[in-house]
Amino acid sequence: MKKIEFNENKNIISKRLRYFRKELGLTQTELAARMQTYDINIDQQMISRIENNRRIVTDYELACLCQVLRINENDMLRDFHLQFPNEP
Template sequence: MKRSTPMDRNIGAKVKFYRERMGLTQKELAARLQVNGCDLSETIVGHIETGHRAVSVFEIDKLAEVLQVDYNALFAQD
């Protein structure tokens, strides 16, 4: 499966980490993304977190905005 983000960056794991740090469920994160113009469902958020779905640059931008982290924090190498 072709991905738009490198696997070694673990973006999905970082999304999960920051989501949990904010005390949000996947459903709550999806709702906040939708309010901000990014139409991701709870299921898609789960797929992103487990690495089963690629993430677009637009989605990463919205995730960073909603999770209140710097865009580069999602790309930082572990």
């Protein structure tokens, strides 16, 4: 199976996810439970792996994480946009 990575990262939201989760005072277990209300099968260990950049994040997981954390996708992807600004 081909490994999917971007600049040696499994995802580009690990730091921002941890930041926003802690801003809301959520544990990884609480975040996983809230994700499950969106019918996303994710547990605390998977959240940990995302935050430690050892698991990819699907587009629907990103969308639901943003809903749960009450932010928009641009907030979650800010570090990426700063590193790779739009070309004119």
